[in-house]
Amino acid sequence: MTEISVIGGGSWATALVKILTENKVRVFWYLRRQVQVEALNDEGINPDYLSFVKLDTNYLQASTDLNLVLQQASTILFVVPSAHFPSLCSTIDPNLLQGKKIITSIKGTVGEDNVLPSAFVAQHFGVEAYRQAVLAGPCHAEEIGMGKKTYMTICSANDSFLQQLRPCFSSRYLAINLHTDLCGIEYAAIYKNVVGLVCGMAKGLNYGDNFMAVLVSNAIYELQLLLEALHVSENRIACSSYLGDLLVTAYSPHSRNRSFGELIGRGYSVEQTQNAMSMVAEGYAATQGLYQTAKDLGLNMPIINTAYRVLYNHMAVTSEFKLLERNII
Template identity: 85%
Template sequence: MTEISVIGGGSWATALVKILTENKVRVHWYLRRQEQVDAINEQGVNPDYLNFVKLDTHYLVASSDLNHVLQKSTILLFVVPSAHFPQLCSTIDAESLQDKKVITSIKGTVGKENVLPSAFISNYFGIPSSRQAVLAGPCHAEEIGMGKKTYMTICSPNDVFLQHLKPGFSSRYLSINLHTDIAGIEYAAIYKNVVGLVCGMAKGLQYGDNFMAVLVANAIYELQLLLEGLHVADHRIACSSYLGDLLVTAYSPHSRNRSFGELIGRGYSVEQTQNAMSMVAEGYAATQGLYETAKNLGLNMPIINTAYRVLYNHMAVTSEFKLLERNII
């Protein structure tokens, strides 16, 4: 891979652009705000996210013109919040994507139907899964920015596409695992953000390590239950792209979902928490999507239920955790 178009201007997009440009992949980067574009093109720094990272501008051109960026490469990487994805797609001419391959790293269900990002792209643009790939963790943007050892998973049913992408994302500090289970990886990436929220709530409520260990153990069981209910269960859930991604989000101080949940646990309202955070916590929107999915499948998932009742039914977090205590083992 020698060239790619990246759509999205947050910390994860910035981390991915860092990796790509380090590997001398030419990046055409779409960001909404012109001040970000100017700072990146002139200084090689995203002023709003990971501003300690110096990007190689020899392999990078930023632009606020979405259509221009989409036209510049045959491979597109979408790194935007799931809640914003349908509106973004509505501004794109579907015919302009017919010869493109699409990578997504979007960790939430999309639209009122709560579909996976890959399914949304297939339905909206008519792009089959054979021309799609998904990037997943476990990895935090901050640690990639610092060059700390990280493992990333790239998923696609198209092995040729996987092999084409791998060199562009591999580096001395980044090991790449290849996988074919797009749906399983996407659902795991979405669910782990809800787990991060609930673990953050527990921390805000001052639960200790003993309770947290039981909470995460139950989350692992819930993830297995969800994947089996969706018929996308993998025989190796205890690997980096499933369990590893869940654990890093549950425990890491870099997790914005954990930070979001911690504020809720400390008594902040959803609105106050959203205003206090400079970055989007995907777990908030993911909670609603997964709650509806689990309900439709007839699954009893106490952790998802707790997150939903606190965030969307505005139930008291203290009383909901007392109920959760009785529903986990």
């Protein structure tokens, strides 16, 4: 594969474009803002995200014209916040995606029905499973920007697509795991945002390292419960594909979900926190989606319940944590 259209201009999109262009894959790149597009085409720098990274302009063509970018390559990579994905898709003519392969790296449930990104793409554009792939893994964009060693999971039911994608993303600092459990990997990527939020709340409430470890241990269990209920439990969950991003988000100071949760834990309201942060915290929407999913599946997931009650029912975070303390082991 030598060409990919990338849709989305955030830090994770920028990190992925860095890898692709280093691997001499030509990237057609849709971003919303003209100032980003110009800085990228002129100097290979995204002024808004990972601006310390200089991208190779020989392999890069940015544009604010979504339809144009979608036409330019036969593989499309969507890297946008889940909350914006439905409105973005509503502006796309489904005919433009006919026969194309779609990769998503969207870490949240989509739309009012809380469907997985891959399921949304299937429903909305009629893209079959063999034309889809998902990217996941412990992927803090900043570290990819710095070329620090990490692992990425590429997931698809289509083995030849996996084999095509591997060399596009593999590099000296990036080990690639190939995987077929699209649904499980997507749920793990979504759930980890809720964990990040709740760990942030714990930090904001001044809990220590010991409690954080209890929280994360129980989060791993909740994820396991969820994946078992979704019948994907035969897989090894203790690997970077499922737990990598969960652990990064729970522990890394870079995480925006954790920062969001920390402000909530310190007593700010959801509205104040949303105003204070310029980035979207995926965990906010993911909480609602997964709360509903857990309810539908009849699962008791105390960490998700805590996030939901604090963020959506506006319960006091201190008393919800007292309740949580009693519901984890």
